[in-house]
Amino acid sequence: MAAATGGGPGTERTRLASSGARAVTLRQLSTQPRADVWKGNIFLAVVLLAVTLALAGLAAIILQAAIEGAPAFSTKLFTNGPSTINPEDAGFRPALIGTLYLILGVIFLVVPLGVAAAVYLEEYADGERWWNRTVELNVQNLAGVPSIIYGILGLAFIVRGPLDLGFILAAGSLTLALLVLPTVILASREAIRAVPPSIREGSLALGATQWQTIRRQVLPAAIPGVVTGVILAISRAIGETAPLLLVGAATFVTFNPTFTGDNGYSALPVLIFNYASRPQEEFRVLAAAGVIVMLIALLAMNSFAIWLRNRYEQQW
Amino acid sequence: MEARDTIGAFGARGADRPLPSLEAPSPRYGEKLIKALLGAAAFLSVITTTAIVVSLLIPTFDFFTKDDIGLGEFLFGTNWAPTFEPSSFGVLPILVGTLSTSLWGMLFAVPIGLASAIWLSEYASPRQRKLVKPVLEVLAGIPTVAIGIFGLVFLSPVIAEVLPFMVNVPPFSAGVAGLAIGLMIVPIIASISDDAMRSVPSGLREAAYGLGATKMKVATRVIFPAAISGIIASLVLAGSRAVGETMVVLLVAGASPNLTFDPGSSVLTMTAFIGQTATGDISTGSITYDTIFAVGSLLFIITLALNLFAIRMVRKYREVYE
Amino acid sequence: MVGDTGLSNDPTEQLGLAGQPNEDGQLHTEGPKEDKGLTRQIAVTRETESGGDIWAKDKVFEVKDVTVSYGNKAAVKDVTMDIFQNEVTALIGPSGCGKSTLIRCLNRMNDLVSSASVDGEILYHGQDLYGPKVDPVQVRKMIGMVFQKPNPFPKSIFDNIAFGPRVLGMDDIDDRVEKALRGAALWDEVKDRLDDNAYGMSGGQQQRLCIARTMAVEPEVILMDEPCSALDPISTGKIEDLMAELKEEFSIVIVTHNMQQAARVSDKTAFLIVELDATEDNRWGQLVEYDETGKIFTNPRDQRTEDYVTGKVG
Known part of the structure; x- marks a missing residue:
């Protein structure tokens, strides 16, 4: 030592x-x-x-x-749309569906990219090379960049600027994906690093190529860890509000959103925020009910991730 | 040796089989392609950073040239009124607002986080650890908008009742926002410091116990100093998170750009300004749009410095003990 | 000659076979049960006296002036030795003498350590193992390796063996698995639980599984890096028995810190020591003596070898 x-x-x-x-x-x-x-x-x-x-x-x-x-917890939360005047009948339906779509998009983007980057950094990259060190430093730093900065990136680069997608749900999804990508990479790296080197040696000594070793030995052994990390990262994305404020998650969308529809989309935490910042007590109650919905989803995901981790912890 | 001439279970590969080639049977283009694709995915992080910097820089540059705001006026001005007439772009009030909420948050979170870390690494039984650490992780995963709402509808009224000087303009208060931020960053401090303290070699711990030291002394005088760089890293990361937090301050800190560290006062932070201003459909190239990016640049620089420092500290303790 | 199919389970018989270089069979009857190592040493010495040319066999490796370094620190310097076909060659020496480093060069496992570099020449059947066109993957197909700690894959017993043949695109996987397990004398123990996870096996079984796994891809050479150091004496005995059979099919190089083991299983032995420079800041391994095992253990040329094998140092 x-x-x-x-x-x-x-x-x-x-x-x-x-x-x-x-x-x-x-x-x-x-x-x-x-x-x-x-x-x-x-x-x-x-x-x-x-x-x-x-x-x-x-x-x-x-x-x-x-x-x-x-008091506000009822099925209306899931079936009704938002309302500016009538809190008793207001709900979260378009926002819930919006969040669901956002997260599906995030998963679709982040899992392959995050795992691929993690595999590269753990299995291929020679840490002595400056470009690999640059990548590594970038990932670590990006994990700590405030989420609102990702909102700015989304606004200037994705909604407008080079990608110019407009205020559509896909832009929000892409922004959130960039936001959680570093976390997914770091978590996947931990999981891959936890696979003992002796497994790789054993496989390579049989004449397997490096990719065969990774695909058939390292990744299968790292899957529980990767899944745990991905769930925790995704659950972070569900509650992210600040960047969505900048990339167009409007509040009073009354119809169900689509990925590319350009007449607006909504997300659960954004609507919760909006309800909460109103002065009327009824809207605050509604916001609290929304928080419960969100927390239940998050707690379920977190518990599953932790269960998964404990289940596979002492593998080696 | 006659035995060599016999054919055993693996006779197919006897002594006099033809000499195989050591060259690769194929160029393995697939392997190379895969490596390139994986490398490209990793390189995306560099692109993201570049994109962040570029998207911040261009409007910020406009802010100082096209909109003709002096750098001195921006950095040292004490009046923040970008959307009023006459407008004023002194960033100090919202910078101090950010520092104020972060400071109050750290004041609450540092002792609690560190004490929790000491308990987790030195006192807790494996079973207690296995129970408490995930719960802290859940706390770390609670959306900040939920913590903000908790601050707004619960902490703020309760504190206004008990300590009226903490909330001058109900329900908004820098101190209460700090408290809510503190709640949010406790798990960061506890978790990273706990990792750092647990990676101190157990030999050091055992040696100290062997000399008859009490648990408290081992924790505070042996383990704590030995893990100091990891602990500092946890504090800096937590600080960076506090500075970058948006939803809690949007909900709880209010929106008045007051240049003060008074916990009872309502303040506007840099993140709250961005979050509040950028929600509307502001047009690209307007001075308000550029202002958002100028403030964003300052925020990015501050958190970048904090993050790089924390990364260095983490590397330091990893180098030593791993 | 007895036991040429190599599937007997009687250890004494197999050890007799291992130390069975003679033409008249006389020593075999002298009772290998008493002191296997000693019996064997005498046998080998006698053979030399009777003029059998033990250095005229087919060479697998020719190691010429090989120095292996990590960064700019040499781990082992200037090793020159030939390794022969269908023999067991043992590398012995105190810890830190570079014997593991050396054996890992023979199938280019050292490539995995980015700071490692090999100077000198290693020829494998006359071809430069570190030549520019040489593919390490191809090298490892032909030169398998068994490691110090058993390292089964976290899969079923069957999949552990089948992995190698599958990635190498071989056919008749079922047959190969059975053959490999039989070859490693493991078939009878595991044939009813091929689908169980290999982590449920004992340490000795796991190591034999690793040997079987290596055999299943039909290499020409098997390198063993202290294969028994993590095992109990009974498992060790089983693996030593196995080696005696394996050398009929494979050439074996084994690193061991256990001199009795080298004496029991090997045909030739190389002895390495740790060398220090004047300031004692640098240490590296050096080959002292390489000869038939019998000679190394009974009549070494170098005083340092004698001190080591007689237990005076080390």
């Missing part, structure tokens, strides 16, 4: 760690154990409080939406 042999970037860390260890020892020999026990207990209490707060925050978000939205 680099830390043990010293030299290079490891030295600093090792120094820190070992000085930490020494400080602990010295202190241990000079202070009274009783005080240490007390301090330890208080520290643990503080730490536990923090974890509880974090978990309570999650619970509060879900509970609040459930309680607030419960």
Whole structure:
């Protein structure tokens, strides 16, 4: 391990760690154990409080939406379109269908591209080459670019500019796909990296080519991990609102959208946002009901992804 | 050896079979094509970055030349009124608005996130870990619009009741927006810091325990310093996320470009300005359109710097321990 | 000669066969059960004395002045040795002597390490293994490899064996699988659970599965990189028995840190050591002595070999 042999970037860390260890020892020999026990207990209490707060925050978000939205929770949410004047009859139908289409488009684009890029970076790219390092740095950085910037990209490059698709659903889908692509790549890379090198060696030693090895050994073994990563990334796309504001997800679309129809489309989170920013209490209730619908879908997807991960975790 | 002359189970390949060629039987164009296609998919990330930069730069360039806004006026002006008459393009109020909400968010999220990470990596049993970590991941996956609504209809009224100075103009408040952002970034800090702390070699941990150190001391004086670069990375990434967050501030922070760090005040952030202004069907080439991109450029530069710094820190700790 | 179909399960008989180079069969009756290694060594020495020219066989590999480096650090320097057909050639030496590095050059597995480079020449039946037109994939088809840790694929037993023939476009997959499993003395143990995942097998079975997997693509040479180091003595014995049979069909090169194993299974043995430079900053492997196994273990030319095989160092 680099830390043990010293030299290079490891030295600093090792120094820190070992000085930490020494400080602990010295202190241990000079202070009274009783005080240490007390301090330890208080520290643990503080730490536990923090974890509880974090978990309570999650619970509060879900509970609040459930309680607030419960009165509006009915089949109308799924069958009716939006309304500016009549919150009792308003629903989310076109927005739900819009989100469904958006996500289908994202899956269609992101799965092949993301897995392909991940395979290239993990299996083919020589990390010493500058162009591969450039690609790698780009992916890592893109994963952290704010979603609203992707909205700007979508507006300037996809809706207008070079692609000039107009404010259509496909443009929204493409924007969201670019947004989650880095996440899918990073997650797929992790999954591919988790396949032990001995599997590749075994396959290559039999005279299989590199692609045969990847397609028949590495990818099948990495599928559960890839699927987990893709689900988590997609579930992120479902709730993304900011970029859609810029690429034309209008709010009051009353008809069911299509991929290329140029008379507008809507998406669930955008409509929720719109309802929520109205002053009337009824619309807020409606927004909360929409949040519940969204959270149920997300929780289901997340739970499935986590189940999948745990199921296949200790494979090697 | 007579045995060699006999034909065994694999006799087809005896000692005197013809010498096979070591050259490839075919040029394997398919393999090369596949590699090229996969490489192209990876290269798409470079294209995306380029596209982002180009789409930001051109209108930003227009903003400073065609629309004739001075760089000094933009960066150091203290009045943000791009759509009013007379207009003013001093970005400081919305930059400070962004910093303010992010700061309040970090103030809440850093202690909670780090404490959660310490608990996850040093105190939690494998079973507790297996339960809590996914729950935190779910929290990380909650759409920010939902967190914003939670802030608007729950946090804001409750806090206005308990700590009135936090909400001057109900229901909008930079501090409450910060709190909601904090909720959103806690899992980022907890999860990445936990990974960093767990990748500290267990030998170090065992050595410290072997010397009789308490759990708290091992955690704070051995593991924490050893994992510091990963922890810093988690904080910077969380900060970058806070700066780039749009929906929470659109819903909770209000829309007044006040140049203040007062948590009770309503502020406009850079992201909220973009989100609010770009929703309408603004025409390409108008000064409002260009303003969106100028603000976008500034936002991109800030988050780029934060991201690159975080990536460096992550690489540092990976190099050391992996 | 006995057991030429190589399917006997009696280990003593097979070991007798492994150390059976004589013409009169006399040593065979002397009881290989007592000390197999020793019996074998005497046998080989006697053969040499009786004038059999052991260096006149067909060569598989000619290794000439080979130096393998990772980056600019040499892992093993200036190795020259010939490896012969239908023999078991053992590479022994202390850890860090580069024996695994060396064996991985013989089927170009070192290509997978981007920093690795090979200087010198390795001829395979007279053809340069590192020639410009040589295709590593083609090389590995002919020169198979078994690794230190059993590395079955996460698939069924059947698919593990069938993978190689399938990707190489061979036919009669079912027959090949059965033949390979029989060849690796594994058929009787697994014939009723061919569809079970290979991860459910014991370590020794997994390693024999890996050997069977290699046999199924019908290579000419099988390289074994410490194939028994992760296994218990009984499994080790089974694999050693297997090697004795396999050399009828294949040429085998085996890396081992276990001297008794080299003595039991190999015909020729190469001994490598770790060399240090004056400042002790650089260390690399070097070939000390290469000879018939019997000679290496009873009458080595080099003092360092003697110290190592007698257990004085290492």
